[in-house]
Amino acid sequence: MLELEGLVTAFDTPRGRLRAVDGVSLKVDAGRTLCIAGESGCGKSVTALSVMGLLADNARVEAGRILFRGRDLVPLPPAERRRLRGRELAMIFQEPLTALNPVLPVGDQVAEVFRIHGTAGPNEARERAMALFEQVHIPDAARRFGEYPHQMSGGMKQRVTIAMALAHRPALLLADEPTTALDVTIQAQVLNLLAELQREIGMAMVFVTHDLAVVAQIADEVAVMYAGRVVERAPVAELFERPAHPYTQGLLAARPRPGQTRHDGTPLPAIRGNLPPLGQRPAGCSFRDRCPRAEARCADETPALRPVARGHEAACLLLEAAP
Ligand SMILES: Nc1ncnc2c1ncn2[C@@H]1O[C@H](COP(=O)(O)OP(=O)(O)O)[C@@H](O)[C@H]1O
Ligand SMILES: [Mg+2]
Numbered sequence: 001m002l003e004l005e006g007l008v009t010a011f012d013t014p015r016g017r018l019r020a021v022d023g024v025s026l027k028v029d030a031g032r033t034l035c036i037a038g039e040s041g042c043g044k045s046v047t048a049l050s051v052m053g054l055l056a057d058n059a060r061v062e063a064g065r066i067l068f069r070g071r072d073l074v075p076l077p078p079a080e081r082r083r084l085r086g087r088e089l090a091m092i093f094q095e096p097l098t099a100l101n102p103v104l105p106v107g108d109q110v111a112e113v114f115r116i117h118g119t120a121g122p123n124e125a126r127e128r129a130m131a132l133f134e135q136v137h138i139p140d141a142a143r144r145f146g147e148y149p150h151q152m153s154g155g156m157k158q159r160v161t162i163a164m165a166l167a168h169r170p171a172l173l174l175a176d177e178p179t180t181a182l183d184v185t186i187q188a189q190v191l192n193l194l195a196e197l198q199r200e201i202g203m204a205m206v207f208v209t210h211d212l213a214v215v216a217q218i219a220d221e222v223a224v225m226y227a228g229r230v231v232e233r234a235p236v237a238e239l240f241e242r243p244a245h246p247y248t249q250g251l252l253a254a255r256p257r258p259g260q261t262r263h264d265g266t267p268l269p270a271i272r273g274n275l276p277p278l279g280q281r282p283a284g285c286s287f288r289d290r291c292p293r294a295e296a297r298c299a300d301e302t303p304a305l306r307p308v309a310r311g312h313e314a315a316c317l318l319l320e321a322a323p
Pocket of ligand 2: 045
Protein backbone atom coordinates (compact mmCIF):
# COMPACT_ATOMS: atom_id res chain seq x y z
CA MET A 1 0.00 0.00 0.00
CA LEU A 2 2.82 2.35 0.95
CA GLU A 3 6.48 2.03 0.19
CA LEU A 4 9.14 4.62 0.93
CA GLU A 5 12.36 4.29 -1.02
CA GLY A 6 15.32 6.31 0.23
CA LEU A 7 13.21 9.25 1.38
CA VAL A 8 15.26 12.37 2.16
CA THR A 9 13.47 15.38 3.62
CA ALA A 10 15.48 18.49 4.44
CA PHE A 11 14.77 21.88 6.01
CA ASP A 12 16.20 25.20 4.96
CA THR A 13 17.45 26.74 8.18
CA PRO A 14 19.72 29.69 9.10
CA ARG A 15 22.48 27.05 9.44
CA GLY A 16 21.95 25.75 5.92
CA ARG A 17 19.92 22.89 4.50
CA LEU A 18 19.66 20.10 7.06
CA ARG A 19 18.27 16.60 6.60
CA ALA A 20 15.63 15.56 9.15
CA VAL A 21 14.88 12.36 7.23
CA ASP A 22 17.97 10.87 5.66
CA GLY A 23 17.28 7.92 3.40
CA VAL A 24 14.28 6.18 4.95
CA SER A 25 12.94 3.05 3.28
CA LEU A 26 9.94 1.21 4.66
CA LYS A 27 6.82 -0.55 3.59
CA VAL A 28 3.33 -1.32 4.88
CA ASP A 29 0.71 -3.61 3.37
CA ALA A 30 -3.08 -3.30 3.39
CA GLY A 31 -4.60 -4.30 6.72
CA ARG A 32 -1.24 -4.08 8.51
CA THR A 33 0.18 -1.67 11.07
CA LEU A 34 3.71 -0.37 10.91
CA CYS A 35 4.88 1.47 14.01
CA ILE A 36 7.60 4.07 13.61
CA ALA A 37 9.30 4.27 17.00
CA GLY A 38 12.17 6.33 18.37
CA GLU A 39 13.02 9.27 20.61
CA SER A 40 11.62 12.72 20.13
CA GLY A 41 13.33 14.57 17.27
CA CYS A 42 14.42 11.48 15.30
CA GLY A 43 12.25 12.34 12.27
CA LYS A 44 9.05 10.33 12.81
CA SER A 45 6.63 13.21 12.24
CA VAL A 46 8.59 14.60 9.31
CA THR A 47 8.41 11.15 7.67
CA ALA A 48 4.61 11.02 8.14
CA LEU A 49 4.11 14.61 6.98
CA SER A 50 6.22 13.91 3.88
CA VAL A 51 3.81 11.12 2.95
CA MET A 52 0.79 13.36 3.53
CA GLY A 53 2.31 16.28 1.61
CA LEU A 54 1.83 18.51 4.67
CA LEU A 55 5.41 19.66 5.24
CA ALA A 56 6.33 23.13 6.49
CA ASP A 57 7.19 25.75 3.86
CA ASN A 58 10.93 25.44 4.55
CA ALA A 59 10.92 21.69 3.93
CA ARG A 60 11.72 19.79 0.72
CA VAL A 61 11.63 16.16 -0.25
CA GLU A 62 15.12 16.09 -1.74
CA ALA A 63 15.32 12.51 -2.87
CA GLY A 64 13.51 9.20 -2.82
CA ARG A 65 10.09 7.95 -3.75
CA ILE A 66 6.82 7.72 -1.83
CA LEU A 67 4.94 4.94 -3.57
CA PHE A 68 1.26 4.81 -2.68
CA ARG A 69 -0.53 1.97 -4.46
CA GLY A 70 2.50 1.82 -6.74
CA ARG A 71 2.35 5.49 -7.74
CA ASP A 72 5.04 7.98 -6.67
CA LEU A 73 3.43 10.89 -4.78
CA VAL A 74 6.53 13.12 -4.76
CA PRO A 75 6.11 14.64 -8.25
CA LEU A 76 2.30 15.06 -7.99
CA PRO A 77 0.96 18.63 -8.18
CA PRO A 78 -0.43 20.09 -4.91
CA ALA A 79 -4.06 19.90 -6.13
CA GLU A 80 -3.69 16.16 -6.71
CA ARG A 81 -2.12 15.68 -3.26
CA ARG A 82 -5.02 17.61 -1.71
CA ARG A 83 -7.53 15.39 -3.46
CA LEU A 84 -5.86 12.26 -2.06
CA ARG A 85 -5.74 13.69 1.47
CA GLY A 86 -8.87 12.94 3.39
CA ARG A 87 -9.96 10.38 0.82
CA GLU A 88 -7.41 7.68 0.16
CA LEU A 89 -4.88 9.00 2.68
CA ALA A 90 -5.79 10.35 6.09
CA MET A 91 -3.92 11.45 9.19
CA ILE A 92 -4.66 11.92 12.87
CA PHE A 93 -2.51 13.90 15.28
CA GLN A 94 -1.51 13.99 18.93
CA GLU A 95 -3.57 17.05 19.70
CA PRO A 96 -7.15 16.68 18.40
CA LEU A 97 -7.67 20.44 18.61
CA THR A 98 -5.26 20.96 15.69
CA ALA A 99 -7.82 19.12 13.54
CA LEU A 100 -10.96 20.61 15.10
CA ASN A 101 -12.49 24.05 14.76
CA PRO A 102 -13.28 25.39 18.27
CA VAL A 103 -16.34 27.40 17.15
CA LEU A 104 -18.25 24.74 15.19
CA PRO A 105 -20.31 21.84 16.56
CA VAL A 106 -18.35 18.61 16.10
CA GLY A 107 -21.10 16.91 14.08
CA ASP A 108 -21.05 19.70 11.50
CA GLN A 109 -17.28 19.35 11.24
CA VAL A 110 -17.53 15.67 10.41
CA ALA A 111 -20.34 16.35 7.88
CA GLU A 112 -18.15 19.09 6.36
CA VAL A 113 -15.61 16.47 5.24
CA PHE A 114 -18.16 15.16 2.72
CA ARG A 115 -18.97 18.67 1.52
CA ILE A 116 -15.29 19.57 0.99
CA HIS A 117 -14.80 16.53 -1.18
CA GLY A 118 -18.20 16.88 -2.87
CA THR A 119 -19.07 13.32 -1.89
CA ALA A 120 -22.51 13.94 -0.29
CA GLY A 121 -25.24 16.61 -0.23
CA PRO A 122 -26.14 18.32 3.10
CA ASN A 123 -28.70 15.79 4.32
CA GLU A 124 -26.72 12.73 3.36
CA ALA A 125 -23.57 14.29 4.87
CA ARG A 126 -25.35 14.62 8.23
CA GLU A 127 -26.59 11.07 8.09
CA ARG A 128 -23.18 9.72 7.21
CA ALA A 129 -21.54 11.82 9.93
CA MET A 130 -24.01 10.44 12.47
CA ALA A 131 -23.23 6.89 11.31
CA LEU A 132 -19.51 7.64 11.80
CA PHE A 133 -20.18 8.86 15.35
CA GLU A 134 -21.71 5.47 16.04
CA GLN A 135 -18.90 3.64 14.27
CA VAL A 136 -16.29 5.30 16.52
CA HIS A 137 -18.48 4.45 19.55
CA ILE A 138 -19.26 7.96 20.73
CA PRO A 139 -21.93 7.25 23.34
CA ASP A 140 -25.17 9.21 23.05
CA ALA A 141 -24.12 10.21 19.53
CA ALA A 142 -27.22 12.27 18.68
CA ARG A 143 -26.64 14.65 21.59
CA ARG A 144 -22.84 14.72 21.17
CA PHE A 145 -23.30 15.69 17.54
CA GLY A 146 -24.24 19.26 18.51
CA GLU A 147 -21.50 19.75 21.10
CA TYR A 148 -18.48 22.01 20.68
CA PRO A 149 -14.95 20.61 21.06
CA HIS A 150 -14.45 22.25 24.48
CA GLN A 151 -17.44 20.36 25.85
CA MET A 152 -15.78 17.01 25.12
CA SER A 153 -13.04 15.05 26.88
CA GLY A 154 -9.71 14.44 25.12
CA GLY A 155 -10.67 10.85 24.30
CA MET A 156 -14.02 11.89 22.78
CA LYS A 157 -12.37 14.65 20.74
CA GLN A 158 -9.87 12.13 19.40
CA ARG A 159 -12.81 9.87 18.41
CA VAL A 160 -14.25 12.81 16.44
CA THR A 161 -10.97 13.34 14.57
CA ILE A 162 -10.82 9.60 13.86
CA ALA A 163 -14.37 9.81 12.46
CA MET A 164 -13.27 12.68 10.18
CA ALA A 165 -10.16 10.80 9.05
CA LEU A 166 -12.11 7.64 8.27
CA ALA A 167 -15.06 9.36 6.56
CA HIS A 168 -13.98 8.18 3.12
CA ARG A 169 -12.61 4.81 4.24
CA PRO A 170 -8.98 5.64 3.45
CA ALA A 171 -6.58 2.99 2.17
CA LEU A 172 -3.87 4.36 4.45
CA LEU A 173 -4.13 6.05 7.85
CA LEU A 174 -1.16 7.88 9.33
CA ALA A 175 -1.45 8.29 13.10
CA ASP A 176 1.09 10.58 14.76
CA GLU A 177 1.16 9.93 18.54
CA PRO A 178 -2.68 10.01 18.61
CA THR A 179 -2.91 8.59 22.13
CA THR A 180 0.08 10.31 23.73
CA ALA A 181 -2.01 13.09 25.30
CA LEU A 182 -4.59 10.67 26.75
CA ASP A 183 -4.81 8.82 30.08
CA VAL A 184 -3.65 5.21 29.78
CA THR A 185 -7.13 3.69 30.09
CA ILE A 186 -8.50 6.04 27.41
CA GLN A 187 -5.36 5.39 25.37
CA ALA A 188 -6.10 1.64 25.38
CA GLN A 189 -9.71 2.29 24.29
CA VAL A 190 -8.59 4.45 21.37
CA LEU A 191 -5.97 1.87 20.31
CA ASN A 192 -8.63 -0.85 20.40
CA LEU A 193 -10.96 1.35 18.37
CA LEU A 194 -8.28 1.95 15.73
CA ALA A 195 -7.56 -1.79 15.49
CA GLU A 196 -11.29 -2.52 15.13
CA LEU A 197 -11.78 0.15 12.42
CA GLN A 198 -8.70 -1.11 10.63
CA ARG A 199 -10.24 -4.59 10.43
CA GLU A 200 -13.54 -3.14 9.17
CA ILE A 201 -11.96 -0.92 6.51
CA GLY A 202 -8.91 -3.06 5.69
CA MET A 203 -6.69 0.01 5.68
CA ALA A 204 -2.96 0.06 6.19
CA MET A 205 -1.79 2.07 9.19
CA VAL A 206 1.45 3.87 9.93
CA PHE A 207 1.47 4.57 13.64
CA VAL A 208 4.08 6.97 15.00
CA THR A 209 4.92 6.70 18.68
CA HIS A 210 7.82 7.06 21.11
CA ASP A 211 6.01 4.70 23.51
CA LEU A 212 7.09 1.05 23.36
CA ALA A 213 4.02 -0.06 25.33
CA VAL A 214 1.89 1.32 22.51
CA VAL A 215 4.12 -0.39 19.93
CA ALA A 216 3.63 -3.72 21.70
CA GLN A 217 -0.13 -3.26 21.65
CA ILE A 218 -0.74 -2.14 18.07
CA ALA A 219 2.17 -2.96 15.73
CA ASP A 220 2.55 -5.77 13.23
CA GLU A 221 5.92 -4.46 12.09
CA VAL A 222 8.20 -1.89 13.68
CA ALA A 223 10.72 0.53 12.21
CA VAL A 224 13.01 2.08 14.83
CA MET A 225 14.33 5.48 13.77
CA TYR A 226 17.40 7.27 15.03
CA ALA A 227 18.66 10.64 13.74
CA GLY A 228 16.62 10.56 10.55
CA ARG A 229 17.35 6.94 9.63
CA VAL A 230 15.72 3.58 10.17
CA VAL A 231 18.22 1.66 12.30
CA GLU A 232 16.15 -1.49 12.80
CA ARG A 233 13.13 -3.07 11.21
CA ALA A 234 11.37 -6.26 12.34
CA PRO A 235 8.03 -7.92 13.08
CA VAL A 236 6.91 -6.74 16.51
CA ALA A 237 7.48 -9.99 18.47
CA GLU A 238 10.92 -10.46 16.92
CA LEU A 239 11.91 -6.88 17.79
CA PHE A 240 10.95 -7.26 21.45
CA GLU A 241 12.51 -10.74 21.77
CA ARG A 242 15.70 -10.22 19.78
CA PRO A 243 16.51 -6.52 19.41
CA ALA A 244 19.71 -6.36 17.34
CA HIS A 245 20.71 -2.70 17.24
CA PRO A 246 22.34 -1.25 20.39
CA TYR A 247 19.89 1.68 20.19
CA THR A 248 16.84 -0.60 20.20
CA GLN A 249 18.42 -2.64 22.99
CA GLY A 250 18.88 0.58 24.98
CA LEU A 251 15.27 1.67 24.41
CA LEU A 252 13.98 -1.71 25.57
CA ALA A 253 16.26 -1.75 28.62
CA ALA A 254 15.12 1.73 29.63
CA ARG A 255 11.47 0.70 29.64
CA PRO A 256 9.91 0.40 33.09
CA ARG A 257 8.61 -3.14 33.67
CA PRO A 258 6.67 -4.70 36.52
CA GLY A 259 8.92 -6.20 39.17
CA GLN A 260 11.76 -3.97 38.06
CA THR A 261 10.93 -1.03 40.26
CA ARG A 262 14.16 0.10 41.83
CA HIS A 263 13.23 0.55 45.47
CA ASP A 264 16.86 1.32 46.23
CA GLY A 265 16.65 4.36 43.97
CA THR A 266 18.98 3.05 41.23
CA PRO A 267 17.77 4.59 38.00
CA LEU A 268 16.68 2.48 35.04
CA PRO A 269 19.53 1.94 32.58
CA ALA A 270 18.88 4.99 30.39
CA ILE A 271 20.71 5.53 27.10
CA ARG A 272 23.42 8.05 27.91
CA GLY A 273 23.40 11.50 26.30
CA ASN A 274 20.83 12.99 23.96
CA LEU A 275 19.88 12.86 20.32
CA PRO A 276 22.04 15.61 18.78
CA PRO A 277 20.14 18.35 16.90
CA LEU A 278 20.08 18.52 13.11
CA GLY A 279 23.43 19.53 11.67
CA GLN A 280 25.35 18.22 14.71
CA ARG A 281 25.05 14.52 14.04
CA PRO A 282 28.31 12.59 13.98
CA ALA A 283 29.67 11.15 10.74
CA GLY A 284 29.66 7.39 10.35
CA CYS A 285 27.09 5.77 12.63
CA SER A 286 25.11 8.66 14.10
CA PHE A 287 24.46 6.66 17.30
CA ARG A 288 28.14 5.97 17.98
CA ASP A 289 28.70 8.73 20.57
CA ARG A 290 25.93 7.24 22.73
CA CYS A 291 26.59 3.60 21.97
CA PRO A 292 28.05 1.42 24.74
CA ARG A 293 29.63 -0.85 22.10
CA ALA A 294 31.04 1.71 19.64
CA GLU A 295 34.42 0.96 18.07
CA ALA A 296 36.80 3.13 16.07
CA ARG A 297 35.44 1.89 12.73
CA CYS A 298 31.93 3.19 13.63
CA ALA A 299 33.24 6.69 12.83
CA ASP A 300 34.38 5.71 9.35
CA GLU A 301 31.37 4.10 7.80
CA THR A 302 27.63 4.72 7.86
CA PRO A 303 26.03 1.33 8.45
CA ALA A 304 23.29 0.22 6.06
CA LEU A 305 20.34 -1.96 7.00
CA ARG A 306 21.24 -5.60 6.56
CA PRO A 307 19.39 -8.81 7.39
CA VAL A 308 19.96 -10.31 10.83
CA ALA A 309 17.09 -12.83 10.68
CA ARG A 310 14.08 -13.53 8.50
CA GLY A 311 12.19 -10.23 8.00
CA HIS A 312 14.55 -8.55 10.47
CA GLU A 313 17.16 -5.94 9.53
CA ALA A 314 19.47 -3.69 11.51
CA ALA A 315 22.01 -1.01 10.63
CA CYS A 316 25.05 -1.61 12.83
CA LEU A 317 28.62 -2.39 11.76
CA LEU A 318 29.12 -4.62 14.80
CA LEU A 319 26.53 -7.03 13.42
CA GLU A 320 28.61 -7.50 10.32
CA ALA A 321 31.54 -9.85 10.07
CA ALA A 322 34.63 -8.35 11.67
CA PRO A 323 36.81 -6.65 9.03
N1 LIG B 1 10.03 23.41 10.18
C1 LIG B 1 11.20 22.93 10.64
N2 LIG B 1 12.36 23.59 10.44
C2 LIG B 1 13.55 23.10 10.87
N3 LIG B 1 13.68 21.92 11.52
C3 LIG B 1 12.56 21.22 11.77
C4 LIG B 1 11.26 21.67 11.36
N4 LIG B 1 10.34 20.75 11.74
C5 LIG B 1 11.03 19.77 12.37
N5 LIG B 1 12.36 20.04 12.39
C6 LIG B 1 13.44 19.20 12.95
O1 LIG B 1 13.41 17.93 12.31
C7 LIG B 1 13.82 16.94 13.22
C8 LIG B 1 12.79 15.81 13.23
O2 LIG B 1 11.58 16.29 13.78
P1 LIG B 1 10.29 15.39 13.98
O3 LIG B 1 10.04 14.57 12.76
O4 LIG B 1 9.19 16.31 14.38
O5 LIG B 1 10.70 14.44 15.19
P2 LIG B 1 9.81 13.35 15.96
O6 LIG B 1 10.53 12.06 15.76
O7 LIG B 1 9.84 13.78 17.40
O8 LIG B 1 8.44 13.37 15.38
C9 LIG B 1 13.99 17.60 14.57
O9 LIG B 1 15.37 17.85 14.76
C10 LIG B 1 13.23 18.89 14.42
O10 LIG B 1 13.77 19.89 15.22
MG1 LIG C 1 6.64 13.89 16.30
